[in-house]
Amino acid sequence: MRKPVMAGNWKMNCDNEEACKLACAVVAGMGDPGAAEVVLGVPATALTTVVGCTEKSPVGVAAQNMFWEESGAYTGEISAKMILSTGAQWVIIGHSERRGRFGKLEAGWTDAHVAYFGDSDVTVNAKTKKAIASGLKPIVCCGELLSERQAGKADAVVSAQVKAMLDGISAADAAKMVIAYEPVWAIGTGEVCDADEADRICGIVRQTVAEVVGQDVADGMRVLYGGSVKADNVEGLMAKPNIDGGLVGGASLKAEGFIPLIKAAAASVA
Numbered sequence: 001m002r003k004p005v006m007a008g009n010w011k012m013n014c015d016n017e018e019a020c021k022l023a024c025a026v027v028a029g030m031g032d033p034g035a036a037e038v039v040l041g042v043p044a045t046a047l048t049t050v051v052g053c054t055e056k057s058p059v060g061v062a063a064q065n066m067f068w069e070e071s072g073a074y075t076g077e078i079s080a081k082m083i084l085s086t087g088a089q090w091v092i093i094g095h096s097e098r099r100g101r102f103g104k105l106e107a108g109w110t111d112a113h114v115a116y117f118g119d120s121d122v123t124v125n126a127k128t129k130k131a132i133a134s135g136l137k138p139i140v141c142c143g144e145l146l147s148e149r150q151a152g153k154a155d156a157v158v159s160a161q162v163k164a165m166l167d168g169i170s171a172a173d174a175a176k177m178v179i180a181y182e183p184v185w186a187i188g189t190g191e192v193c194d195a196d197e198a199d200r201i202c203g204i205v206r207q208t209v210a211e212v213v214g215q216d217v218a219d220g221m222r223v224l225y226g227g228s229v230k231a232d233n234v235e236g237l238m239a240k241p242n243i244d245g246g247l248v249g250g251a252s253l254k255a256e257g258f259i260p261l262i263k264a265a266a267a268s269v270a
């Protein structure tokens with residue numbers, strides 16, 4: 001039995017006061033999540049605040065990114081050690097917004113313009129290794145662009161991303177990861193991936209994990225779906241055998257949007 005995970009990704013939203021209000025409202029309204037794990041992915045500036053607001057609750061706190069070095073001349077970056085020093089235990093790695101995989105370009109822009117943060121399969125792998133070595137729990141993202149889906153390449157793109165994130169990672173370490181399948185075209189668009197299709201691709205993620213690090217790890221791996229998850233589609237997604245929870249952007253920004261998702265995750269294993 002895999003423990004479901006319902007993780008919010010607040011992105012670049014919430015100053016400290018707003019973060020505290022939102023985290024407190026989630027804690028106050030969510031009830032007992034049972035076997036489900038609940039994680040709030042908050043801006044780096046709000047990690048300490050949200051850890052404080054959630055400390056007497058089962059809610060875990062995640063950073064939204066990290067750098068793979070311990071310390072040094074890396075202006076603007078934060079390390080795993082710094083994240084852990086706030087009390088947070090999780091980190092989101094390789095979100096498509098950090099990989100620069102937006103799926104659309106402003107007029108006149110090239111891929112280089114939108115790859116703001118430059119994450120690649122190689123850096124995602126380096127960050128994942130460092131997170132695990134440091135004791136952080138990584139939620140590592142993959143997912144295809146609309147153009148890749150239209151070209152019939154979704155399965156191959158996702159499988160290649162999963163192989164790359166696992167490169168050089170032992171089975172024992174891979175067992176500490178959570179993988180989020182997030183089709184880029186479904187993120188923040190309101191266009192949820194059909195539950196059967198999301199389940200099929202989460203199955204490809206699991207099969208790829210099995211090929212690289214073994215069936216046992218694959219069987220235990222939590223694979224989340226992300227992309228316009230909300231109250232009216234969460235139950236259909238959570239009912240699927242290969243979907244073990246959600247990585248949620250927009251609907252996690254209001255307690256009344258996120259609490260039903262926590263309840264659905266809890267109910268899926270009740």
Ligand code: PEP
Nearest residue numbers: 187188226227228249250
């Ligand atoms: C995300 O930010 O990872 C995400 C899936 O966003 P949304 O739920 O808004 O589509």
